[in-house]
Amino acid sequence: MGIQLYLYLSAILFMIGVVGVIARRNAIIVFMSIELMLNSVNLTLVAFSAFLGDVTGQMLVFFVMTVAAAEAAIGLAIIISLFRNKQTVNLDEINILKW
């Protein structure tokens, strides 16, 4: 089994994430889509790592997972305080930072 299948899967997951970020209006869904993109990248890294016999890629994955965990904490905190202020997490209604 070649590496292509892993890469196809990763690309599909990534595109789902991108579309989720762009198209969905709920902040939590957008946030989850970002996590999806991160994990699709992780998948690519692991695939290459196994294919090339080099552990560097897997090491990087651990980094990404750590950072993603920290980012999830901060992101959720932002969403909670957003909700407290505006009683909504609909991104279409949050646009005061403009010209």
Next chain:
Amino acid sequence: MFSFAPTIVLFPLLGFLFLGLFGARLRNEKLIGILGSGTVGLSFLVAVALFIHMLGLEPDQRKGIVELFSWIGTFTGTASSVNVSVAYQVDQLSILMTLVVTGVGFLIHVYSIGYMHGDPGFWRFFTYLNLFIFAMLNLVLADNFLLMFLGWEGVGLCSYLLIGFWYDRKFDVGGYAPGKAWTNDAAKKAFIVNRIGDFGFLLAMFLIVVQFESLSFDAVFGRASVMTPGSDVMIWITLLLFLGATGKSAQIPLFVWLPDAMAGPTPVSALIHAATMVTAGVYMVARCSILFALAPATLQVVAVIGALTAIMAATIGLVQNDIKKVLAYSTVSQLGYMFLAMGVAAFTAGIFHVVTHAFFKALLFLGSGAVIHGMHDEQDIQKMGGLKKYLPVTYKTFLIGAIAIAGIPPFAGFFSKDEILWKAFSSDQGSVLLWAIAAAGAGMTAFYMFRLVILTFEGKERFDHHHAHPHEAPKTMTVPLIVLAFLSVVGGFIGVPESLMGGNALEHWLEPIFAPAMTALRATPHHGGITEYLLMALSVGIAVAGIYGAHTVYMKRQELADAWRSKYRRIYQVLWNKYYVDEAYDALFVRSTVKASETVLWKGLDVSVIDRLVNASAQGVAWLSSKVRLIQSGFAQRYATIFVGGIVLVLFWLMFK
């Protein structure tokens, strides 16, 4: 021994820095005065030591160049590399000028302690004076044109600062529109008129760099001495240099600033506008004698301008009533004689006159300062008279100065002026006409000087006894007067011509400096024999006639003065109004410049073109940004979309380029 030369320049610089930084806090006139004059005195002592050392050397070894540091060094090897160092050159000419500058300068510093007593700007005055001496020494000791130019500009700056020293006072303009102007206006006038001359100097330096690829005197003069005379570039260089000299040394057409410069304190007039700075132009021409020798046409111009200035200023001096104005025009006139000497290639005679003139004109100015001091700031000689009773020392020394400038032997002025007159007659560049003009000017010099002496010191007392209580000046002022009077008597003996059994020590001393120029001119010494004695007797006769005339008109038959004034009203008016030169310049240059600035530059260019351009560009940017900023909508997802779109484009570009 020559390595001590930079200390001459260093002392006044230290004095300037110290007084400038801490002078305001000293609050002790005595200390400031001692510091200010002491630095110049030290420089004088070093110069004397150096001079004595040089006397013991062979003539061809009396020259030393001390290089302190490289000032402008370009990358070596490039085609047009001009390296300029801060280097001082001590030779026969520069040591002579240094002795005059520091010696006379020291006396005037001492005098200033008395003259400026009680002035709130006492420390400032000495700071400026020390800065002036520093700049002047840079000018005379420089070994290249650029360092000389630094000194040249430095003395101009100090002149500006000191003319406007009493910035809260007004002075009498005199002439056609009698009125008062701020001393600051006189300072600005001096600065701006000098700037025209400096422009010439600067252009000459550019030409020298192009022509000789160097700015150091040795290199330029060495390369020049093998050139053929009369080349166009040489004429341009020397003409432009001479333009610089006319500005600094107050010659036609740029002499108008000097009479107004009398608005400054009198020691300034003595030091800067009589003894030292105004002779910088003469010194510069003498220093570049080889360049001028290679441009005979320029020499003619120099001689004619010098002679015309001498006679023109002398005629104006005949009728002026301000004691300092008379001396100012006298200075312009004497500077004319110096340039006449330069123009007829009598470089030694010109420098000789610089030296003697420094003695007697400094003496006369300081004497006039003592009179003004004693009369409580009165300067109009028509309101003086009979002062010899009250100011005996000033009177005697002033009289000595007047005799010296009139040219009565054996006083200093006789030898130097007669030398110039003789050379104007006998030299290859001279002519009978030049001699006649100069001789007529000499007669007028004797006349107006004794008019000044008589109206000030002799005759009836015309001042108001209730307001003026004339008194003799303090010791710090009279002692410099006495020393300068002594020098005015004996100063001429350094250059007694051979025809009068003198050794003409000065000529032999300066011979190596001017030898290249003399070779280039193929000058042969003229020994006129009987003609020389005849002309000498004639010039003494003219001087005596001038003195006798002044004595007759202003002592014995005073009605003559009024009678002539009404009889020759037209001429009197022209002279009183200084040939309307100021008015002509005002109409030609000043007003047209102001008018053009107002209509064309200000309202035409600045308001309607530049301002509009600036406003239009600002409005354009504002309009554009009002449209473009709408991109920033506040929707984070739109930004993300654009971001993704960008990535896609980059990917496409990477894949299909």
